[in-house]
């Protein structure tokens with residue numbers, strides 16, 4: 001296939017036809033187009049954008065690159081959620097088992113770490129033995145048995161996204177509305193869903209920091225979903241500070257387990273419940289937000305959600321004891337406490353700096369073939385607006401060697417501001433609900 005003319009056309013602001021997108025994605029997926037040509041095309045897309053018809057064609061081509069989960073006459077409602085990417089965002093690990101414990105099936109296909117953000121697959125794989133690369137048949141059987149599976153892209157399922165996602169991660173081509181939308185929606189539309197809930201991040205740590213960009217991304221994905229028969233809604237949530245306390249794969253998995261056991265940080269639980277309410281309403285299993293929330297809190301308090309996670313872990317080859325005893329997760333070689341440099345108010349905890357530091361310390365990829373170290377990261381116990389005293393412990397750094405520890409400390413010095421008073425108000429945790437009918441402000 002002749003790729004150079006396509007790259008040149010996109011570079012010069014032209015559009016590719018649906019047939020060209022389809023042929024290109026198919027050729028890239030089966031290895032007939034090299035990474036360097038695809039990387040050049042992705043960069044042209046990032047700079048020039050895609051016409052509406054091109055985005056539809058790219059999404060459909062990525063969807064067609066693999067098979068779909070087909071549940072035929074199985075009547076259990078299937079709903080999933082996907083986040084546009086954040087730091088400390090371990091919501092999926094709590095939400096998928098929680099919603100499944102409420103009787104809605106969640107066939108969840110996730111991604112790995114992308115850019116400065118963490119990925120659900122890397123967090124799950126911190127659990128000793130956990131397999132995210134199930135076959136289509138295994139995934140379907142598990143959904144029908146347990147009501148939930150947590151998998152990644154494989155040669156059978158969403159293979160085009162699997163390759164493009166990994167390439168974008170290491171070529172500076174993540175931050176583009178059409179590429180994010182096609183990546184997310186091609187995966188989600190392959191899951192055989194009855195409805196989809198999106199968590200669109202906004203603020204400095206989001207791939208697209210501005211509110212208008214987050215709204216446009218939400219609207220773009222909703223249109224792709226609705227046009228393909230999948231009712232889709234989105235909540236806009238804050239990513240101007242990390243979500244929860246832990247940032248880094250095994251640390252986040254541990255925090256998610258604590259959340260399933262009823263000990264989750266407040267912001268993580270609020271976002272989880274808000275998305276869970278949308279999922280139960282979309283499934284039609286509850287008619288009001290109040291009842292949906294009650295069902296979720298009951299599933300958590302009764303231990304059913306934690307038990308569901310244990311079953312998922314066991315079914316996917318992981319050590320199910322992890323839920324009872326998270327200390328079986330891999331542990332960092334070096335742990336040190338970081339103290340507040342002065343007395344004052346925490347003005348910011350900058351998620352992009354934290355996320356990049358986790359990657360630099362070994363917790364993410366700089367090249368496609370890099371192995372991820374699950375143990376490294378941070379636990380940050382303060383949020384913007386908190387008062388602190390000089391010398392008070394406000395974070396812990398988890399590193400694999402003294403070099404990593406030094407990087408971690410430098411990152412915290414830059415990321416956490418302590419001043420006399422708060423200068424910029426933190427974003428509301430959950431600010432907008434977007435659906436095909438429009439945008440609703442929640443605060």
Ligand code: URA
Pocket residue numbers: 083084085110111114165174179180181183184187
């Ligand atoms: N999540 C995805 O699956 N893809 C993106 O491009 C960003 C977030």
